[in-house]
Structure formats: C-alpha cells, structure tokens
Amino acid sequence: MLLRALSLLILALPVGDACTQCRVDARRTSLCAAHLDEETSTLREERSVMARSSVASERTSALERVARLTSAHTNAPSPNVARFLADGLHDSSLDVRRRALALLVDGQHREETVRGLIDGWRAALRLWKDVDTRLAQLAAEAPKQAATFDLQQVSDTTAYLEALLAALGEVHDERAYRELLNVFKWPLERTPGRFYVAATHAVLAVESRKGVECVLEFALTLESELAAQRVAPRFAAKEGLAASLARPLDNATSAHVEATLEALAHFAERRKLGAPAPKLGSAAQWRTWFKGAKDQLTERMTLLE
Ligand SMILES: [Zn+2]
Numbered sequence: 001m002l003l004r005a006l007s008l009l010i011l012a013l014p015v016g017d018a019c020t021q022c023r024v025d026a027r028r029t030s031l032c033a034a035h036l037d038e039e040t041s042t043l044r045e046e047r048s049v050m051a052r053s054s055v056a057s058e059r060t061s062a063l064e065r066v067a068r069l070t071s072a073h074t075n076a077p078s079p080n081v082a083r084f085l086a087d088g089l090h091d092s093s094l095d096v097r098r099r100a101l102a103l104l105v106d107g108q109h110r111e112e113t114v115r116g117l118i119d120g121w122r123a124a125l126r127l128w129k130d131v132d133t134r135l136a137q138l139a140a141e142a143p144k145q146a147a148t149f150d151l152q153q154v155s156d157t158t159a160y161l162e163a164l165l166a167a168l169g170e171v172h173d174e175r176a177y178r179e180l181l182n183v184f185k186w187p188l189e190r191t192p193g194r195f196y197v198a199a200t201h202a203v204l205a206v207e208s209r210k211g212v213e214c215v216l217e218f219a220l221t222l223e224s225e226l227a228a229q230r231v232a233p234r235f236a237a238k239e240g241l242a243a244s245l246a247r248p249l250d251n252a253t254s255a256h257v258e259a260t261l262e263a264l265a266h267f268a269e270r271r272k273l274g275a276p277a278p279k280l281g282s283a284a285q286w287r288t289w290f291k292g293a294k295d296q297l298t299e300r301m302t303l304l305e
Contacts, residue, residue: 016071024076029109035073042069043084056093063088063096067103074107082109086116090123094156097124098163105167114173121164121179124157131157132190135249138242139234151245158249162198169202172303177203181211184218188231193252196222197259204267208301209294212267216290219260220283222252254280261286268293270304 021032031039042065049062066084070077085108088100101120104113131154168180183191183199196218203211225231233250235243261278264286268275273293276285 016074018075019073022073022076029076029078031073031076031078035069038072039069039078039080042066043080046084050087050091056091056096059088059091059093059096060099063100063103067106067108070108077107077109079109079112082112082116086112086120089116089120094153094160098160101160101163101167105170110171114171114176117164117167117171118176118179121168124161124164127157128161135234135246136190138246139238141238151242154246154249158192158194161195165195165198165202166205167202169205172206172301174301177206177208177211177301181214184214188222188225189234189251191251192249193256194248196252197256197263200260200263204263205304206301207267207271207298207304209297209299211301212264212297213290213294215260215264216286219257219264220286222260223254223257223280223283226252226254226257271296 019032019035022035023030046062046066050059053059053062063085066081069081082104085100085104089097089104091097091100097120101117104116134150134154165180165183168176180199180202183195186195200215200218203215222231231251231253233253235246235250257280258278261282265275265278268289273289273296275289275293276282
C-alpha cells in the first residue's frame with residue numbers, strides 16, 4: 001500500500017530534480033535565490049511573448065519554457081508558474097489552450113492548478129455556448145448559418161472540452177469534482193452524448209459514493225427518457241454536409257446509456273464489487289447493486305490508480 005502510494009507520488013511529479021533549498025511551508029512556497037531569479041527573468045520574457053506574438057506556436061513555446069521552470073525544483077512548484085500557465089487557458093487559440101492545459105495539470109502548484117482549471121473550464125463553457133447556438137441553427141435548418149458552419153472550430157472546441165473534463169477528474173479536488181458532476185444536469189436534448197461519456201470516465205477515475213450515484217442515476221434517467229421518446233436526435237434526419245459532419249455531436253442515444261453502464265461495470269470490477277451486466281433493461285438490478293455497494297464506497301473522494 002505504501003509502495004503504491006509512493007509510486008503514485010513519483011508519477012504525479014514532472015520529470016526533473018528536487019531542490020534542497022526551495023521549500024514549501026504550511027501555505028507558502030519559497031524558492032531559493034537562484035530559482036527565484038530564474039523564475040523572475042523567465043516570466044518577464046515569456047509574458048512579453050504572450051502579449052505581443054500573434055503566432056500560436058510561439059506562445060505555446062513560451063508556455064513550455066515557463067512550465068520547465070518547475071523541473072528544477074519539483075518539490076516546490078511555484079504558484080506563479082501555475083498562474084502563468086492557467087492564463088494560457090484564455091488564449092485566443094484553442095491549440096494554445098490545449099497545450100496550456102496539459103502543462104498545467106502536470107505536477108504544477110496544486111492550489112493554483114485547481115483554481116486555474118475551474119476558471120478555464122468556465123471560459124470554455126462560454127465558448128461552447130456559441131458552438132451550441134450554431135448547432136441549434138443547423139438543427140433548425142437555417143441554410144445561411146449552415147453554410148458558414150466552421151466545423152474545424154466545432155471539433156477543436158469539442159476536443160478541448162473533453163480534455164478539460166478529463167482534467168477535472170484528474171486533479172482530484174472536491175471543487176473540480178463538483179464542476180464535473182454538474183455536467184449531468186445539462187439538458188438532455190442539447191448536450192452531445194459523448195460529453196456525458198467523457199464526464200463519466202473522468203468521474204469514475206476516482207472513487208466517490210456521490211460520483212458513482214450521480215453517474216448511475218444519469219444512465220438510468222437517460223434510458224427512461226429515451227424510452228419515452230423525450231430525447232430526439234438533432235441531426236439524424238437532416239441533409240447536407242454540415243449536418244452529416246455534426247452527427248458525432250448529436251444527442252445521447254441508447255449506445256451512450258450502455259457506454260455509461262460499461263464504465264460503471266468496469267469501475268465495480270476494479271473495486272471487486274460484482275456488478276450487473278451493462279445492458280439496457282437492467283435498471284432494477286443496477287439499483288439493487290448500488291444499495292448493496294454504497295456502504296463500501298468512500299464518501300470522500302479517493303484516487304483510484
Ligand atoms: Zn531552488
């Protein structure tokens with residue numbers, strides 16, 4: 001158990017060195033003089049790149065150089081570095097945002113990582129709102145808007161949102177987890193089924209009674225709403241290139257119910273809590289399963305592996 005905990009700790013740190021003089025006290029990170037100097041000058045230089053460069057790859061390189069500062073003192077990641085990277089989640093380019101996200105969740109200052117991630121997530125939701133408006137126009141067959149439908153931007157935004165969902169589970173923090181669970185309250189008739197599946201995997205990457213209950217309730221609600229024909233596909237019957245390209249972003253179907261139950265069954269297997277088959281029509285068995293399993297699930301979230 002101890003060995004496993006240790007290996008987790010090592011995995012969570014970026015490749016690099018610890019510094020015997022950089023320190024983390026109760027709530028403060030203090031860098032040694034050499035590393036503080038290096039941080040100050042690097043942040044100054046790269047901040048100016050971020051401000052003036054209109055080339056996305058130059059801004060990405062600036063973020064990478066800043067992220068690397070931590071590898072010289074992995075025992076004491078600086079909050080300033082995490083804040084700098086978190087600012088990258090508000091960049092005008094989605095490529096830059098995705099790179100900033102990957103760098104941020106890779107062993108940087110914990111508190112600033114969580115705060116920056118939640119903030120970046122909320123900014124991405126505002127972006128998604130625009131995409132959703134365009135999808136709604138497409139579903140309503142407004143030909144003008146359909147003609148200007150920017151598929152690249154839609155698929156980039158989708159990929160970025162899915163990366164954020166995974167990160168919200170990965171940081172293993174109650175606040176981030178709450179944001180993740182909120183996804184299951186999104187309207188069924190206007191949320192791509194794949195977002196629910198991505199959120200499910202992120203939720204079940206940690207153990208939490210509330211998380212398991214939320215995913216299960218969602219799967220069973222979706223199943224009964226589909227049976228009652230209250231979740232219609234948005235693009236299935238629509239013609240045209242844009243509609244066919246938008247189809248992967250369609251509303252949830254019974255395949256998503258099964259994918260969600262499958263993720264739950266896999267979770268149960270890892271925890272050795274024998275579960276029913278991940279099939280449609282097994283709601284009663286799944287409810288019985290949860291009743292029996294819930295006392296064995298931790299109330300506070302715990303990292304699984
Ligand atoms: Zn140092």
